[in-house]
Amino acid sequence: MHTVAVLALDKVIPFDLSTPIEVFTRTRLPDGRPAYRLRVCGVTPTVDAGAFTVQAPWGLEGLAGADTIIVPGCADLDAPVPDDVLDALRRAAARTTRIASICSGAFVLAATGLLDGLRATTHWACAALLARRYPAVEVDPGVLYVDNGRYLTSAGAAAGLDLCLHLIRRDHGSAVAADAARLSVMPLEREGGQAQFVVHDLPPVPRGSALEPLLRWMEDNAARDLALTDLARQAGMSTRTLNRRFREQTGDTPVQWLLRARVRQAQHLLESTDHPVDLVGARTGFGSPTAFRDRFRRVVGTSPHAYRAAFRAG
Structure with missing residues (x-):
């Protein structure tokens, strides 16, 4: 029987x-x-899970005989990972144990060095921090999970x-996984490459930047047919100066920033109205349905129809 060990660290996220x-x-x-045979392993016998505590019948020695180790997320990303946990995970990796993380559990797995040179994901809200803290890891915030064979992240x-x-399907085939999905009232069809549904923030500018009034104006007028010359005129700059300052302060060009603003407005309309998708594109300044769909997928990672299906209110 396949043994799965769930590593419960302090401040573990309950779900x-x-x-x-x-x-x-x-x-x-x-x-x-x-x-499966399941083991809940902890550094201490009692684990803080926020609203409740969890008794861990196994210590770190329980990882030794596991075929798969699951590392759940932890709420405190600044808490250092205990050395004995890192050592136990590295020893498990040396035994070719499969190790998978959920959400911010990727920080624990990355701290071992096992993800160096590999693609990985985590919750979109902490993906940038993961990338900064572990630059050797190729962080992809736009997918549900990444399967590198022995190391997986979600x-x-x-x-x-x-x-x-996905792990059940790998171990026992689609029929067993489908039964498990039905018990969880969950579709089996969501593949790892499906996008995380996130509202993409517009690139910020430093507080007090001379660009702030222009950015407010651009967001208010995003649906208009604006060219770079229109933006430069509004800012009182040459197009060359405007491009340079935009790149310095936002990392984007003015046109890229404007397109992001349009996509944000389209997300709002898709969530809150019954307007046809093509009308949403037209009302947010996209010149054609094809241009709207292409840009929306590029920014959000999925189609306008799929986004509406997931987030339509009511």
């Missing part, structure tokens, strides 16, 4: 911890036998469920 426990303990083989808590179902 990240409960998801693999629920999914793997419920999974059954076609003859009804349990597909985005937020719901993506952790996708990752667990």
Whole structure:
């Protein structure tokens, strides 16, 4: 029987911890036998999970005989990972144990060095921090999970469920995984490359920047057919100076910033109205339905139709 060890560190995110426990303990083989043996392992016998505490029957020694180790997310990203945890994970890797993280658990896995040179993901809200803290890791914030074979990472808590179902499918095939998905009232079809649904913030500018009035004007007038010359005229600058200052202060060109503003407005309309998708594109300043769909997918990572299906209110 396949043994899964869930590593419960202090300040563990409750849903990240409960998801693999629920999914793997419920999974059954076609003859009804349990597909997995589960161990909850902790540095200490009692683990703080925020609203409640968890008793961990196993210590770090429980990782030694596991076929798969799951590292749930932790709420405190500034807390140092204990050395004995890092050593235990490295020893497990040396035994070719499969190790997967959920949400901010990627920070623990990255701290071992095992993700160096590999692609990984985490929750979109802390992806930039992961990339800064571990520059040797190729952080992709736009996917649900990444499977590198032995090392896997997933985005937020719901993506952790996708990752667990993916592991079951790898171990026992689609039929067993489909049964596990039904028990979780979860579709099996969400693949790892599907985008995380996020509202992409516009690149900020330093407080007090001379660009602030222009950015407010651009956001208010994003739906208009604006050219770079219009933006430069509004700013009282040459197009060359405007491009240079924009790149220095936002990392974007004025036109790229404007397109992002239009996509943000389109996201709002898709969530809050019944307007046809093509009308949403037209009302947010895109010249053609094709241009709207292409730009929306490039920024958000999915189609306007899929975004509306996921986030339409009511």
